[in-house]
Amino acid sequence: MRYKIGEIARLAGVSKRTIDYYTTLGLLRPVRSESNYRYYGGETLVRLKMIESMKISRFTLEEIKKQLGILDDDNFLPVPGTERNKINVELLRRQLKQLEKQLVQLQPGSVEGLNEAQTVRLRNKIMLQSMTVFQSLMLYINEINLYL
Numbered sequence: 001m002r003y004k005i006g007e008i009a010r011l012a013g014v015s016k017r018t019i020d021y022y023t024t025l026g027l028l029r030p031v032r033s034e035s036n037y038r039y040y041g042g043e044t045l046v047r048l049k050m051i052e053s054m055k056i057s058r059f060t061l062e063e064i065k066k067q068l069g070i071l072d073d074d075n076f077l078p079v080p081g082t083e084r085n086k087i088n089v090e091l092l093r094r095q096l097k098q099l100e101k102q103l104v105q106l107q108p109g110s111v112e113g114l115n116e117a118q119t120v121r122l123r124n125k126i127m128l129q130s131m132t133v134f135q136s137l138m139l140y141i142n143e144i145n146l147y148l
Helices: 006-011 015-026 045-055 061-073 090-103 116-145
Strands: 037-041
Touching: 006 015, 006 037, 006 045, 037 045, 045 061, 045 116
Parallel strands: none
Antiparallel strands: none
C-alpha cells in the first residue's frame, strides 16, 4: 500500500512536518512517483514506530539513523520500490536465534564482568534488535494475512 505524506502522518500520529524532517534526515525513504509525489509504504509505519521507541529510550536522531542504517545494510527491513520489499524470513530466523543467545547474556550474574557503559550498550543493542524482530514479525504476519 502506498501513502502520501499526509496519510502516513495521520496513520502514525505525527505531523507532516515530522515526516518531512525524518525524510530529509534519511530516516524514511519514500518512493517518488512520475509526478514527483512522495509515497510511503506500510514499512514506513514500522520505521516510525521504531524511531519513536528509540526516541523514548533516549537515542538521538543521529544514533537512530545509524541503527536503522545497520538494519538496512543487513537486509533486515523491507525497502519500498525495490526487490527488497518483502520480509527476509531466513534472516528473521537467524536474528531470533541470535537474540535468544543475547537475552541469555542478560540473565542475572551474566553481566558481572561488564562496566556500566558496556551493560547499557549491550542492553540498547538487544532492545533495538528485539524491536526490529518484533516489528518484522508484525510485517510478516500482515503479509501472510493478505493471502488468507
